[in-house]
Amino acid sequence: MNAVFLDRDTFNQDIDLSAIEQQCSNLQCYAMTQQTQIIERCKNAHIIISNKVMLSAATLQQLPQLKLVCIAATGTNNIDLIAAKELGITVTNVAAYAKHTVPQYVFAQILAYYSKTEQHNRNTQLGLWSQSEIFCVLGQPMYQLANKTLGLIGYGALAQAVEKIALAFDMQVIIAEHAGAKTIRPGRVSFEQLLTDSDIISLHCPQTPDTTGLINAKVLKQMKPTAMLINTARGALVDNSALLTALQTGEIAYAVLDVLEQEPPPKDHILLNAGLDNLKITAHIAWACQEAQQDLLNIIGQNIESFKQGENLNRIV
Structure with a gap:
């Protein structure tokens, strides 16, 4: 499955992505992504990973290969959940990674x-x-x-x-x-x-x-x-x-x-x-200890594995 990480720079560069890479045939990472770049970057993607990049109904409708959106956070306000459900796109998030x-x-x-x-x-x-x-x-x-x-x-x-x-x-x-x-x-x-x-x-x-x-x-x-x-x-x-x-x-x-x-x-x-x-x-950093960042990305890997196996780990829709 092809995966695209739209905003890799919302995590420190030394955080390991191997848990995600192991679940994808190809992982393409972009430092940041503007709204006008989403369609071109994700046209062949089965999986999108997004921390804060907005995914509107209009955007999702133009990505027919998309099967899974992994929100790299707990909040899901950056994706139109109703549209995702209507289009049969699974959405997952990550909770409790910042509990310490x-x-x-x-x-x-x-x-x-x-x-x-x-x-x-x-x-x-x-x-x-x-x-x-x-x-x-x-x-x-x-x-x-x-x-x-x-x-x-x-x-x-x-x-x-x-x-x-x-x-x-x-x-x-x-x-x-x-x-x-x-x-x-x-x-x-x-x-x-x-x-x-x-x-x-x-x-x-x-x-x-x-x-x-x-x-x-x-x-x-x-x-x-x-x-x-x-x-x-x-x-x-x-x-x-x-x-x-x-x-x-x-x-x-x-x-x-x-x-x-x-x-x-x-x-x-x-x-x-x-x-x-x-x-x-402070600049929205209470969540961002190194260990929490790593835990979050590891859980995204688990979410992708769960999706591939037909399970519902951390599934929102």
């Missing part, structure tokens, strides 16, 4: 903020320790995580892994019910209670019509003024203008964003140009 790396990122950011590691390292680099009249340089206050409350919005595999680490730090963990829900499931708290009780809120829910703009001005006003917000899920969960105002006015203390609503973002994005010390933005 995303929680590691979340706590790397939490620990950096609560322990002020960057600031204390800078104090030493500036020579303040050598100048100190006492044995240490206290500098900015640090705070322990024990007994702090971590609120999770979304409770899939990643959130559960974050919870496990939090409990090891003797933190309190609460899980939000859906916003606006009339009943509260066992083991959860209302969305509003999570906002008011949490010292840290970490987002792990999918982007849907109900969750787009979930973190808005009203929500931010309900959070503690000392609260930290972390978003490793989807950028559109957060209202950027509302977050900027909340950080500028002290409605919340700190925010870490690994995702934005447009990726890559424009140079004039309001958050990238905010110049705030209490906002940290």
Whole structure:
């Protein structure tokens, strides 16, 4: 089976593709692919591998040999699933590959903020320790995580892994019910209670019509003024203008964003140009530890093997 990888450069170059190559008679990789290049590059493909390249109904209809689309991610919003089903094209994705790396990122950011590691390292680099009249340089206050409350919005595999680490730090963990829900499931708290009780809120829910703009001005006003917000899920969960105002006015203390609503973002994005010390933005890398990247591509190989054998591993349609 002929396979085409449309956006190979969304993975580090030293990540091994052999698990995929073993399942294909030919694998053609392109660094990136524009919409106008898809048809020509994939006209003989039985399999397309795509991380973020959009595959519309119009595109799929022009690829009669296509049998399988392997999404190199968990989210499938870059393919028209209805059209794929109508055309008899199988679609698979990859889940749980980042079950260690995303929680590691979340706590790397939490620990950096609560322990002020960057600031204390800078104090030493500036020579303040050598100048100190006492044995240490206290500098900015640090705070322990024990007994702090971590609120999770979304409770899939990643959130559960974050919870496990939090409990090891003797933190309190609460899980939000859906916003606006009339009943509260066992083991959860209302969305509003999570906002008011949490010292840290970490987002792990999918982007849907109900969750787009979930973190808005009203929500931010309900959070503690000392609260930290972390978003490793989807950028559109957060209202950027509302977050900027909340950080500028002290409605919340700190925010870490690994995702934005447009990726890559424009140079004039309001958050990238905010110049705030209490906002940290990284370039959608929480998932991208070397091991996670390798696991993801290995699972794609397993998905292809499963498809060839008539099985349904990680099949979406």
